[in-house]
Amino acid sequence: SQRFGHEFMEIEVCPSGKLRYANNSNYNNDKIIRREVCLGPAVVAELKRIILTSDITTVDDENWGEPPAARRQELEIKIGNEHIAFTCAEIMSLADVQNSPDPKGLTVLYYLTQDLKCFVMSLINLHFKIKPIPP
Amino acid sequence: HKHQHQHHHHDTEMPPPPPVAGPLRSIEGWVLFVTGVHEEAQEDDIRDKFGEYGLIKSIALNLDRKTGQVKGYALVEFSEREEAQDAINALHGTPLLGKTIGVHWTFCRKEI
Numbered sequence: 001s002q003r004f005g006h007e008f009m010e011i012e013v014c015p016s017g018k019l020r021y022a023n024n025s026n027y028n029n030d031k032i033i034r035r036e037v038c039l040g041p042a043v044v045a046e047l048k049r050i051i052l053t054s055d056i057t058t059v060d061d062e063n064w065g066e067p068p069a070a071r072r073q074e075l076e077i078k079i080g081n082e083h084i085a086f087t088c089a090e091i092m093s094l095a096d097v098q099n100s101p102d103p104k105g106l107t108v109l110y111y112l113t114q115d116l117k118c119f120v121m122s123l124i125n126l127h128f129k130i131k132p133i134p135p
Numbered sequence: 136h137k138h139q140h141q142h143h144h145h146d147t148e149m150p151p152p153p154p155v156a157g158p159l160r161s162i163e164g165w166v167l168f169v170t171g172v173h174e175e176a177q178e179d180d181i182r183d184k185f186g187e188y189g190l191i192k193s194i195a196l197n198l199d200r201k202t203g204q205v206k207g208y209a210l211v212e213f214s215e216r217e218e219a220q221d222a223i224n225a226l227h228g229t230p231l232l233g234k235t236i237g238v239h240w241t242f243c244r245k246e247i
Contacts, residue, residue: 042239
């Protein structure tokens with residue numbers, strides 16, 4: 001992902017259970033924090049449950065248009081044979097989605113992203129006991 | 136100052152926790168991952184159940200960002216591995232607010 005002096009957060013969970021996390025926070029002199037840890041199978045299963053119960057598979061970004069290069073968010077999910085990816089302008093709040101071409105779909109994406117960040121941040125914070133980074 | 140061990144009804148249909156490569160210690164202790172947490176559970180409910188097995192260092196009980204209810208999982212940290220293992224043995228497959236919870240190691244030493 002590209003950086004323009006803004007914050008970015010990158011999260012990857014591999015099917016093997018490896019969690020990779022990177023965050024470039026302005027609160028830390030632009031230093032990139034990278035963490036990696038292996039998650040147990042129950043944790044990976046719960047992550048899948050959260051994704052599958054979010055209705056994200058009913059969402060289609062066909063009509064969303066191309067977002068700006070800066071301040072965009074990408075979500076890519078591969079579970080078994082299903083692979084879905086979404087790219088959109090960064091959703092700062094729900095008010096942003098109301099005037100979009102697909103408020104319903106973007107709302108699903110917004111909440112799923114929040115739930116996933118929450119999930120991963122709890123894992124990272126408990127395992128590494130670093131100072132919590134503001135969401 | 137451990138309490139007398141309660142008899143817990145284990146849900147026999149619940150599979151045992153899957154084997155992991157070996158649980159991994161976190162920076163300050165051992166973190167358990169709890170699944171099947173009831174949506175109205177509160178931190179005290181977790182504390183009451185798990186506190187029997189040792190001093191709890193941390194609890195994370197995350198909420199569903201849309202509904203405001205519990206998302207369904209929790210993290211519980213103990214200082215000692217034995218305490219965490221005791222909690223797994225006693226509580227995995229038992230009810231919390233009527234719903235069966237799973238209790239698992241959160242982190243493991245190598246990829247599965």
